[in-house]
Amino acid sequence: MSKEHILVIEDEEDILALVHYNLSREGFRVSCAQSGEEGLKAARELAPDLIVLDLMLPGMDGLEVCRVLKREGATSQIPLVMLTARGEEHDIVTGLELGADDYVTKPFSPKVLLSRLKAVLRRRERESAPEESEPVRIGEITIHPGRNEVLVDGEPVDLTFTEFRVLQLLAGRPGWVFTRYQIVNAVRGDDYCVTDRAVDVQIVGLRKKLGPAGKYIETVRGVGYRFKDL
Ligand code: CA
Numbered sequence: 001m002s003k004e005h006i007l008v009i010e011d012e013e014d015i016l017a018l019v020h021y022n023l024s025r026e027g028f029r030v031s032c033a034q035s036g037e038e039g040l041k042a043a044r045e046l047a048p049d050l051i052v053l054d055l056m057l058p059g060m061d062g063l064e065v066c067r068v069l070k071r072e073g074a075t076s077q078i079p080l081v082m083l084t085a086r087g088e089e090h091d092i093v094t095g096l097e098l099g100a101d102d103y104v105t106k107p108f109s110p111k112v113l114l115s116r117l118k119a120v121l122r123r124r125e126r127e128s129a130p131e132e133s134e135p136v137r138i139g140e141i142t143i144h145p146g147r148n149e150v151l152v153d154g155e156p157v158d159l160t161f162t163e164f165r166v167l168q169l170l171a172g173r174p175g176w177v178f179t180r181y182q183i184v185n186a187v188r189g190d191d192y193c194v195t196d197r198a199v200d201v202q203i204v205g206l207r208k209k210l211g212p213a214g215k216y217i218e219t220v221r222g223v224g225y226r227f228k229d230l
Pocket of ligand 1: 010011012054055056057
């Protein structure tokens, strides 16, 4: 099996060893860095397929590392998964808005981390071969991008254009957490009154109109929303 190269940036040796062991066992090539500066250098030199980045690092912290990685052309496209502590919702939101793909909260089981990393790698692969106008089917929901049409169990659902855009955004990346700001940004220009709070209102409306399928739109407390990865 030809597996991807993963760079892990984490200062805590126990966690680093645990992650290294579990990723290697899955066949991934693993490189490690124990500080932000070292991590940046490794990311530039190794061009890994994915970066696991702890946010709590001595010296240059994880968010700063994320900011630099996402700013530089060579590293900006590398998927990045943050390791965070409980109660760091604010940092999670900032990291996601800087371009991080996902996060795993400590303490985590190796199994959970692995499945999240694999999901990110899978999504990246899927995105590199997009078929924009094809209808998207998720559970009982069918989305026709070209026709701005949504069906639930074959029955058309009457959505506003903004609701449609929000659904299309979330459902386009199942399992992915979007912050309110990211949702506002994605639908901006279509409805001048879209604000953070308006996003919550859109979600409420969307869930209601989707009926039982509305359960797929999940609230991620303190962070934002995501479409359930079915
Ligand atoms: Ca740490």
